[in-house]
Amino acid sequence: MLLFVGLGNPGSKYENNRHNVGFMAVDEIVRRHNFLPEKKRWQALTHEGTIAGEKIIIIKPQTYMNESGRSVGEAMRFYKLAPKDVVVFYDELDLAFAKTKVKIGGGAAGHNGIRSITSHIGADFTRIRIGIGHPGDKARVHGHVLGDFAKAEQPTLDKLLDAIASECDQLAKGDNPRFMSEVARTMAPPRPSTGNKKPAEKTAEETTNKKPVARTISARPALKQNSSDGPMADALRALKSGDK
Known part of the structure; x- marks a missing residue:
């Protein structure tokens, strides 16, 4: 059994905030x-x-972000789970928008939800860090995190959430690297072939830049007949014998 935890703040006011991407x-x-x-x-x-x-078991704590660890701890104790059985999905300010990284353990990096969970169950749980990008100015961080995703970001966000849901079977199997690589592949698929294939090596006939010459079969020459043979020769010999 695994506990999948999505982090966010409850209520319609925060529903579309970047901080709620875990929800x-x-x-x-x-x-x-x-x-x-x-x-x-x-x-x-x-x-x-x-x-x-x-x-x-999926849970969305309703205690507000800063107290997320309370509900996670309760659920973990109810099912007698260990931190290794907990997977937390949350927003990561220091990752580019729509990038996803997975790690186990580590610090909170300023994220109050992660800090709260760590204080209740320890740090050795799996973190699915979903990039929301940094506004570039520390003074704008609060507004950025608690602001809604821009309309232009929505198609990419939808694609990312779909990829996470499609590939989460890898998380269930414990294959975190495969999950991360498959989501990344979906978000940045290989470029299609341009069709400019390497030309095949030319044959010796083609390198001469000449058209191949068709072979012609000439008729065999007629066999030369020996003048001392044949009916005409016999007639001449008969005339000669009559003259004697």
């Missing part, structure tokens, strides 16, 4: 994998489902 990610997983209807417990909204044969 958005787990909502798409619930939709894509047909999880059971929502329940309220452990100070969170929860769903149960199965991915790649693994039972998954």
